Amino acid sequence: xxxxxxxxxxxxxxxxxxxxxxxxxxxxxxxxxxxxxxxxxxxxxxxxxxxxxxxxxxxxxxxxxxxxxxxxxxxxxxxxxxxxxxxxxxxxxxxxxxxxxxxxxxxxxxxxxxxxxxxxxxxxxxxxxxxxxxxxxxxxxxxxxxxxxxxxxxxxxxxxxxxxxxxxxxxxxxxxxxxxxxxxxxxxxxxxxxxxxxxxxxxxxxxxxxxxxxxxxxxxxxxxxxxxxxxxxxxxxxxxxxxxxxxxxxxxxxxxxxxxxxxxxxxxxxxxxxxxxxxxxxxxxxxxxxxxxxxxxxxxxxxxxxxxxxxxxxxxxxxxxxxxx
Numbered sequence: 027x028x029x030x031x032x033x034x035x036x037x038x039x040x041x042x043x044x045x046x047x048x049x050x051x052x053x054x055x056x057x058x059x060x061x062x063x064x065x066x067x068x069x070x071x072x073x074x075x076x077x078x079x080x081x082x083x084x085x086x087x088x089x090x091x092x093x094x095x096x097x098x099x100x101x102x103x104x105x106x107x108x109x110x111x112x113x114x115x116x117x118x119x120x121x122x123x124x125x126x127x128x129x130x131x132x133x134x135x136x137x138x139x140x141x142x143x144x145x146x147x148x149x150x151x152x153x154x155x156x157x158x159x160x161x162x163x164x165x166x167x168x169x170x171x172x173x174x175x176x177x178x179x180x181x182x183x184x185x186x187x188x189x190x191x192x193x194x195x196x197x198x199x200x201x202x203x204x205x206x207x208x209x210x211x212x213x214x215x216x217x218x219x220x221x222x223x224x225x226x227x228x229x230x231x232x233x234x235x236x237x238x239x240x241x242x243x244x245x246x247x248x249x250x251x252x253x254x255x256x257x258x259x260x261x262x263x264x265x266x267x268x269x270x271x272x273x274x275x276x277x278x279x280x281x282x283x284x285x286x287x288x289x290x291x292x293x294x295x296x297x298x299x300x301x302x303x304x305x306x307x308x309x310x311x312x313x314x315x316x317x318x319x320x321x322x323x324x325x326x327x328x329x330x331x332x333x334x335x336x337x338x339x340x341x342x343x344x345x346x347x348x349x350x351x
Contacts, residue, residue: 037066038246041096041105044071045185050210051235052109055129055253062252070105072096097123100240107239107250111207112231112262117270126250127237128259132206134233134283136162136226138219139190139208140200145219151176153199156192158182160305162202164279165226167307190216202226206233227281227301227312230265234258257286257293260320264298267330272302272342279303279345284329286319293319300333302342311342 038059042052049069056067072095093115096108101122112128119125138146138155146169149155155177157163163179170177180198182189186207192198202221208214237253239246261284268282281301286293296319303310315333320326334342 037068038107039070039105040067041070041072041099041108043092043096044073046211047186047207048109048111051111054210055109055235055237058129058253059250063249070099072099072105072108097238100238103240106243106246107237110236110238112234112236113204113229115231115236115266117266122241123238124241124243124247125236126239126247127253128255128262129235129237129253130255131258131261132209132233133220134228135205135223136202136221136228136232137205137208137214137217138200138202138221139193139216140218141193141196143218144200146200146221146225147173147175149175149177149200153177154197155179156182156189156198156201157203158184158189159202159229160279161229161281161301162226163305164303164307164310165281165301166202167305168303168310169225169307171307186211186213204228204232223283223299227299228283230269230280230282231262232283234262257319260296260326261285263323263326264296264320264329267327268298268300268334268337269330271331271334272337274302279305282330284326287316296320296329298329298333300337302337302345304345309341309345311337311340311345313337313340 040052040056042048052069056069059065059067093110096110099105100108140149155166157179158181166179182192186203189201189203193201205220208217237250239250264284265282269280272280274280279302284296284298287295287297295316297314297316299314301310301312313333313336315329317329320329
């Protein structure tokens with residue numbers, strides 16, 4: 027199976043969701059694989075339940091619904107490898123699949139696209155800010171409470187075009203989206219405010235991609251490993267370990283970000299920050315921990331578990347039952 031899958035004359039089949047963003051992300055990985063291997067790569071579009079359902083993500087199992095169909099296609103042999111937004115991946119990795127590469131991360135921050143070039147702090151009272159993320163709603167509402175702002179967060183669904191269209195059409199005053207996605211589809215020019223991570227902590231893994239293949243396809247996994255960025259993998263492993271230790275799904279109102287701290291030119295520590303709060307912003311648990319740069323998968327997992335333990339001791343468990351309706 028492995029030899030057949032890697033015959034020089036055969037194109038590698040890369041599974042992708044059909045959205046503009048998914049195709050753009052997959053095209054970036056496809057080009058990187060072509061450059062790395064000299065192999066042709068073809069995109070295979072896969073429709074997921076998350077793309078066709080009109081229900082809110084929190085009602086259909088969170089962003090993990092975007093992953094299932096791609097993983098099924100991998101296991102059936104319909105495709106050779108798949109690209110996911112890492113923040114969509116459930117924290118439990120199936121034994122049959124390998125997370126072969128986590129390429130270098132894009133900007134992990136959230137971005138505001140608002141009418142009339144407004145920034146978050148200049149949104150007028152009663153402004154309607156759309157987002158499909160309980161995490162964003164919890165932190166935006168907490169920020170509004172602490173800074174005397176009176177905007178309203180409202181849940182929305184749809185692809186990037188649909189969401190930005192709500193602003194252009196006047197149905198919303200602003201929307202919040204991942205900066206990385208906007209960059210990958212060439213729409214950063216529409217951003218009116220990049221939200222500092224101290225204002226809204228991103229989702230675990232936000233800005234990073236996951237390249238996955240069948241575990242039995244060891245030659246392909248070894249090839250794809252050439253795309254891996256060790257620092258990004260360590261960071262997202264710590265973030266996802268935090269999420270798993272909190273026993274929270276990818277639709278829970280949990281933010282996490284691990285970044286490397288440098289002393290001059292020498293990177294010697296990793297800081298992990300975590301946040302969880304109620305949707306109305308009335309309660310927010312925000313903590314951080316710092317440790318040596320992880321040198322193994324286990325070290326990164328330990329860093330996440332350590333912070334999760336501290337957050338649970340501060341009452342985080344009671345804040346994750348809420349969901350957007």
